[in-house]
Amino acid sequence: MDFLSNLALGFHVALAVNNIFFCFVGVLAGTLVGVLPGVGPLATIAILLPVTFSMEPASALIMLAGIYYGAQYGGSTTAILLNLPGEASSAITTLDGYQMARNGRAGPALAAAALSSFFAGTIATVIVALFAAPLSKVAMAFRPPSYFSMMVLGLIASVVLARGSVLKAIAMVLLGLLMGTIGTDIYSGTARLNMGMLELADGVDFVGLAIGLFGIAEILKNLEGHQTREVLTKKVTGLMPSLSDLKRIIAPTIRGTLIGSALGILPGGGAMLSSFAAYIVEKKVSKNRDEIGHGAIEGVAAPESANNAGSQTAFIPMLTLGLPSNAVMALMIGAMILQGIQPGPEIIVKQPDLFWGLIVSMWIGNLMLVLLNLPLVGLWVRFLTVPYPVLVVAVMAFSAVGIYSASGTLFSMGELGLFALLGYVFMKLGCEPAPLTLGFILGPMLEEQLRRSMLMSRGDPTVFLTEPISLGFLVAAVLALLIICAPAIARRREEVFVED
Amino acid sequence: MQNLKLNADMAAGLLFAGFGAWFAASAFSGLALGTTFRMGPGFFPAAVGLLLLVFGVVIAIKGWRVQNETVSLENVPWRALILFPLGLLLFGLAMRPLGLVIALLGLCLCASMAVKGMTPIRSVALSAAVTAVCVGIFSFGLDIGLPLLGDWLR
Amino acid sequence: MKVASLVTSICLSLALLSSASAQDAKYPKDIVHIVVGSSPGGTADTVSRLIADQLGKTFGQTFVVDNMPGAGGALAATTVKAAAPDGYTIGFVFSSFSILPSLNPKVNYNPVTDFAPIAKVSSAPNVLLVNPSFGVKTLAEWIEKVKANPGKFDYGSGGIGYSQHLSMEMLLQAIKGESVHIPFTGSGNLLAALISDQVPFAFDTLTTAVPHINAGELIPLAVTSAQRSEVLPQVPAVAEQVPGYELTAWNGFVAPKGTPPEIVKALNEAILAYLATDKAKEFFAKVGTKIDPSTPDKFGAVIGDDYEKFGKVISEAGIKAQ
Known part of the structure; x- marks a missing residue:
């Protein structure tokens, strides 16, 4: 069978001693970098790119890919422990992961993140191996109206993210959309809403926004106490998840994996949305949906598995079509070109050893990550027993250096401080930052696809209804709206009856 | 300010309305709106800004009528609210002329003094320790290329 | 999300400060900064890093690449324009360099009068x-x-x-x-x-x-x-089919206007010498662009021609940013 012989070839390449070594170096470096707030995989890959010039192409790619998914692993660690998301995907993990950590269950949260990620990585690897070529065709069927309608569905569903007031959550999404428009308009090249600052020409920096709104704002809130607690959390109970924990994460992990795999294939940046989507779905369908948002293990497993699956399947458009679905993939393509490999449709045929070696190495890398991270859980959790003042200072220092090293501007420090203050104000006023983050990510894509659809249809808005995929998403969006509104309407009627 | 209370919904609503108004006004005044065929750079921010303005007003009105969610301003950590951004700005300002080590020390001192019950001696010790760890990881471990000593010190 | 540059631009000010004293003796006495208007990892960035590495060996002095993405390269070009013309800050620019000023009136440099061309590197x-x-x-x-x-x-x-x-x-x-x-x-x-x-x-x-x-x-x-x-x-x-139609995307080095000609000449010779090596040929073949070296004057002519040509195309097509 083709599949088996391909896998055998992949294992042959990936298990070569030097490739195992580079895979390990990659995931290790990725994990460490991911743990540091502000330093993401993008920066790390950029630094290490010149090192790969002299390496074998397969080894170079295996190492760079290892950094990529290793960093996502590491990123969830700080998200859970300190409410510090370094990336869009881990912003969602903070919601339940950090709550779990505060309840003394950081260990199970970290372990659940590791295990569900590994499961998702395994399934996604099989999906990539089996269906890479046909799936890339599916991705091609998505046209601008379809993307637009998909994001509309995402926006409507995002209201579920609200733990408190739905109205405020919608307002936060809208504010996120607006913040996403700051920068340079891609259709006219116009600098807009940047208050005349060249530093905002490329928009608001996501890392500064997320670390400010989530991490530093959370510290400010913790400093409210009458006397500062010496330790952040309640007593840590148990490092590993219990059997019932494991049972609870099975279904969310499978759902998250499927959602992540599907979204990751879309070249229009679907992978970024996968953790949001999985969380939203879980909040609606999980058996324990009422606990989600207050430290439920499902709320960690679902987005983590989706994120990992999505980042794995994001390699499909990159490898088979040469199309990057995010900035990291664009860098990977750069790395391949420097190795004299043109990513694209020919790569599977012309360089099967590279293609299959990379895919199998991803699975091996995921295995390494689990083996590396499970024993580390105990170590990470110990960080929570560090006296709180130490933690405060360390988080400030690491965030500042991480962000400054990437931007090199005084402006980025002001930006971080401003978002920290804003995050604190929002927290005080009962507004959650997660919907804003989603809006911020969706905003530019939503506008881009909307305007592109209208250009292509010469200004005819019915294009969103005549395109079948788009119509499907819009129908789903209407249904979602009904489902969201139904309980509210029902409640109102109950209230009316009560008053009678 | 022992008994100062704030209506959370009203404040949030007004904040949102303010943001919405600013975005919409900037878009209407400075950016082309375009047509449905060729939408201009102002179309999307103007539309979403107006929507946010509406939502903000609705939230504020709701807060004014119901008045059940109040926020206490009793425990606001004013010191941290001032010292954190200040520390970050000092860090950014000090990086080029003085370098990573001094910039970090300044930031750490600011951050640590924001914690209640911090004594100057503990603050200095803590800052020195965190600076050392940070420099070790970022400069020697990752080699991110930020100079340890800035322009004025070389 | 803003793409980050790790080799930061902090050092720019370094070049400004250190340069005043460096006029006298042999060039370069201090670190030379190459400002690149793209994020790390792209082709332009990689080419510039490779050449920076080579220039470092030739001159026995460090050449660092400062990534300054933003505004399509305009941020980097404006920075080079504003730098002291002493050879310690040079820019690696590409075709957009002579396009942006016509496209966007807020871009505040003139590719012809504000810069001293050093050498074209490659074209495609x-x-x-x-x-x-x-x-x-x-x-x-x-x-x-x-x-x-x-x-x-x-x-x-x-x-x-x-x-x-x-x-x-x-x-x-x-x-x-x-x-x-x-x-x-x-x-x-x-x-x-x-x-x-x-x-x-x-x-x-x-x-x-x-x-x-x-x-x-x-x-x-x-x-x-x-x-x-x-x-x-x-x-x-x-x-x-369409006589007279020609457009090639290129990249190359420029210095701020007023940089001493002997420094420009030294840099030009060093870059051209590297481009003639087998190693360079191998690398550019991989990247897929053609090595296309030129003298400072010829590179200046290319920039000037493009500036004029694209200015005309842009105004005729009515393309403009606000």
């Missing part, structure tokens, strides 16, 4: 690609079909004001055709749109297009260079 043509479903196989057929249906078809580009965009505007102006511009974000997304037939045709960089041409997903109609390309010798040049 664009290629006109059509999706097979569009049903044309030659440039002549394409011209006929586009002229017969003014404003009916879309064309893509990697972004407004990119060379892909201007290649098409130039061609449309020459044949008096009309087509709706749909900008995408970068060459990768443009190719995706072309292959999935969201847009029927577009110009794109030759090298990134070659695998898709070989796989039969896209048909190449013509290249933008005056002569045919060695990479695709069977594909004609646009100029064979």
Whole structure:
């Protein structure tokens, strides 16, 4: 069978001693970098790119890919422990992961993140191996109206993210959309809403926004106490998840994996949305949906598995079509070109050893990550027993250096401080930052696809209804709206009856 | 300010309305709106800004009528609210002329003094320790290329 | 999300401060900064790093690359313009350098009068690609079909004001055709749109297009260079149908205006010497662009010609940022 012989070839390449070594170096470096707030995989890959010039192409790619998914692993660690998301995907993990950590269950949260990620990585690897070529065709069927309608569905569903007031959550999404428009308009090249600052020409920096709104704002809130607690959390109970924990994460992990795999294939940046989507779905369908948002293990497993699956399947458009679905993939393509490999449709045929070696190495890398991270859980959790003042200072220092090293501007420090203050104000006023983050990510894509659809249809808005995929998403969006509104309407009627 | 209370919904609503108004006004005044065929750079921010303005007003009105969610301003950590951004700005300002080590020390001192019950001696010790760890990881471990000593010190 | 540069631009001020004292003795006495208007990892960045490394060896002094992405390279160009003209801050620029000022009135530099050209490094043509479903196989057929249906078809580009965009505007102006511009974000997304037939045709960089041409997903109609390309010798040049049409995307080094000529000369010689080595040839073959070295004067002429040519195309097409 083709599949088996391909896998055998992949294992042959990936298990070569030097490739195992580079895979390990990659995931290790990725994990460490991911743990540091502000330093993401993008920066790390950029630094290490010149090192790969002299390496074998397969080894170079295996190492760079290892950094990529290793960093996502590491990123969830700080998200859970300190409410510090370094990336869009881990912003969602903070919601339940950090709550779990505060309840003394950081260990199970970290372990659940590791295990569900590994499961998702395994399934996604099989999906990539089996269906890479046909799936890339599916991705091609998505046209601008379809993307637009998909994001509309995402926006409507995002209201579920609200733990408190739905109205405020919608307002936060809208504010996120607006913040996403700051920068340079891609259709006219116009600098807009940047208050005349060249530093905002490329928009608001996501890392500064997320670390400010989530991490530093959370510290400010913790400093409210009458006397500062010496330790952040309640007593840590148990490092590993219990059997019932494991049972609870099975279904969310499978759902998250499927959602992540599907979204990751879309070249229009679907992978970024996968953790949001999985969380939203879980909040609606999980058996324990009422606990989600207050430290439920499902709320960690679902987005983590989706994120990992999505980042794995994001390699499909990159490898088979040469199309990057995010900035990291664009860098990977750069790395391949420097190795004299043109990513694209020919790569599977012309360089099967590279293609299959990379895919199998991803699975091996995921295995390494689990083996590396499970024993580390105990170590990470110990960080929570560090006296709180130490933690405060360390988080400030690491965030500042991480962000400054990437931007090199005084402006980025002001930006971080401003978002920290804003995050604190929002927290005080009962507004959650997660919907804003989603809006911020969706905003530019939503506008881009909307305007592109209208250009292509010469200004005819019915294009969103005549395109079948788009119509499907819009129908789903209407249904979602009904489902969201139904309980509210029902409640109102109950209230009316009560008053009678 | 022992008994100062704030209506959370009203404040949030007004904040949102303010943001919405600013975005919409900037878009209407400075950016082309375009047509449905060729939408201009102002179309999307103007539309979403107006929507946010509406939502903000609705939230504020709701807060004014119901008045059940109040926020206490009793425990606001004013010191941290001032010292954190200040520390970050000092860090950014000090990086080029003085370098990573001094910039970090300044930031750490600011951050640590924001914690209640911090004594100057503990603050200095803590800052020195965190600076050392940070420099070790970022400069020697990752080699991110930020100079340890800035322009004025070389 | 803002793409980050790790080798930061802090050191820029270093160059400014240290330069005043460095005029006297032999150049370079201190670190030389190469400002690049793109994020780390791209082709331009990699080329500049490679050359920086080589210049460092030649001069026995460190040459660092400062990534300054933003505003399509305008941020970097403005920084170089403002730097002291002492050879300690130079810029690595690419075609957009002479396009941006015409496109965006807020971009505050003149590529001809504000800079001292050092050397061109490499160049590459664009290629006109059509999706097979569009049903044309030659440039002549394409011209006929586009002229017969003014404003009916879309064309893509990697972004407004990119060379892909201007290649098409130039061609449309020459044949008096009309087509709706749909900008995408970068060459990768443009190719995706072309292959999935969201847009029927577009110009794109030759090298990134070659695998898709070989796989039969896209048909190449013509290249933008005056002569045919060695990479695709069977594909004609646009100029064979439309006389006088020429556009090549290039990159090279510039210094701030007023940089001492002997420093410019020293840098030019060092860069050209490296470009003549086998190592350089091997590398550029991998990247897929042609080594195309030139003297400072000739590079200045290229910049000036492009500035004039693109300024005309942009004003005729009515493209402008606010």
